[in-house]
Amino acid sequence: MSGEPVSTPHPPRWLPELLRSAAMARAFTLATFGAVFASYAIQWLAGPVTFITIVAGLCVVGVGMLIARRHELSFLRLVPISLLVFVCWVLLSIVWSTSPADTVTGCIALLGVAVIAIVIGHVRDTLQTVRALGDVMRWLLSISLALEIVIGILMKTPVHWFGIEGNIIRLGPVEGIFGSRNMLGFVAVIALVTFVVEWRTASIRPGLAVFSVAVGGVMAALSGSPTVLVVAAAVGIATAALFLVRHVRAHDRATVQWVLGAVVAVGLGTAYILRHQIIAAAGSDFSIRANLWRVLSIYVRYHPVEGFGWFGTWPVEQYPFVSINFTLDKHYTTALNAYADLVLQVGWLGLFLFVAMAGIALIRSWLTAGERRAIVYAWTPLVLVALLSNSLFESFTLSGAGWLMLVVLMVRAGQSRSWRERLDAASADAVLPAEE
Known part of the structure; x- marks a missing residue:
């Protein structure tokens, strides 16, 4: 028995192809935006442990996607240097923190979200990112408006699902599923910029664009932020x-x-x-x-x-x-x-x-x-x-x-106008054969 070769388990052949696929990249981006922007609603429904587990799972999948795409990526351009320096200073603060345990927790939260953001930045281009964020924002703002109408207008007995106070009947302030009026207002402004860019790039149908801008504008106004x-x-x-x-x-x-x-x-x-x-x-x-x-x-x-x-x-x-x-x-x-x-x-x-x-x-x-x-x-x-x-x-x-x-x-x-972009270009020129 001791002389038999030890077999090393290998991942299924379909797994790298799945992790490299465009469909996986889109699904990951939608899931990330949906989970993080709906974090308050997820924690209200299922608790913080559920949300932490979702983010940890996204980190694992995201790292797997980067590994599967390692031949397409430039290590020098993976993470902006300025971001690395800032994060290193944050991590170093564990040394002098008044509560090292809480600082470690805060650093892990910062790093976890940064990892999945870096993955999105490399597996989706700008237009694809805008489209994914627009899709998520449409759903979250529409759900918020629908819940505000149901709780604040249609229900006779007031309830406070997701912390919604039901103030829409008084034209606000409303919170939606985001936990506070200021967070709703912040999300609505980002959504409006995204919806207008979608509209101008003809990425979505005109009717859907008008609906999106209308919902974003209504929720921004009703937030009263x-x-x-x-x-x-x-x-x-x-x-x-x-x-x-x-x-x-x-x-x-x-x-x-x-x-x-x-x-x-x-x-x-x-x-x-x-x-x-x-x-x-x-x-x-x-x-x-x-x-x-x-x-x-x-x-x-x-x-x-x-x-x-x-x-x-x-x-x-x-x-x-x-x-x-x-x-x-x-x-x-x-x-x-x-x-x-x-x-x-x-x-x-x-x-x-x-x-x-x-x-x-x-x-x-x-x-x-x-x-x-x-x-x-x-x-x-x-x-x-x-x-x-x-x-x-x-x-x-x-x-x-x-x-x-x-x-x-x-x-x-960081993927444009960077010293690393010029370095990559110089490296590419160096390997090209000289013209006769």
Whole structure:
């Protein structure tokens, strides 16, 4: 018996072909967008363990897809360097975290979503990604609207499925299946950008496009989210600027880009200088946020460079979050500002790395969209603008659907105007035979 050769099990021959197939790539993308954007509904129905299991399963399948496609992929272009640096700093924060166990949990959540986002970025092109996200958004927003109508109008006895309060009969605010009006508003704005790009690229029938935009607009309005108008305005201004860039003559484009960059820099600087007046004029909702940020800034001074360690969503029983909530007599689970959350958790250095990471992706995608005629290239910078402007008022971009979208967009932006693209081109030229 000992002399017999030991057989090594091999995967079935059909498995690599399945993992490489276009149908599998589409199914994976739909499942990922559906699971992550519906995470609140999944956890309400089946608990957090079910959602964690779904994400873990998607990670396993996604890694298998990358392995099956390893001959099609460039290792140098697999992950943006800026993303790697930021994630490494987040992982390093385990060393000085006030609660290492919670930081490990937060890091695993961050990495899990990043992995499936990287897979989407490599197995789907931009138009395919837009189509998959549009399909998912249509279903989720339509289901949200239907449930709001059933619970808020048709049912005599009020129930609170998925946390829905049934306020649609008073024209809002509504939450849909997303857990809060602000999350619904955030999803609706991203959906509207996606639906319009689908429409302009003739990816879907005109009737379906009109229905999609109508549902997205209705849900954005009914959400009553105070951040929707700000984010929508930011996306609208970015759209107008991009339209201008795309329609100027090629030799004038660089000048226009520099002028727009200067205007944005001056605008951001002016807004920061007048931040107190802006908050006072914005109303009570923004004043509540400002009060939270004021208290949070006190704790930032204790660890300004490195922060208290990465947690993602706050474990409210841990320091300093328990102290912040005690001081304010509230139960916040985020800083209601992604940038403030970054400073608190991974310090000013972490904020710098995040801004550099997102800024590089925005600049790359903006320049690409300005030069290429296809309207689909506008989707990446416009959704990035929505994410980054929404981050001023919510921390959605640091976890869940917001983080998923940010990483997908970074991978898409990193596949053009990158030093690795030029390196790949140089390598290809080097192996070509010299002409006689």
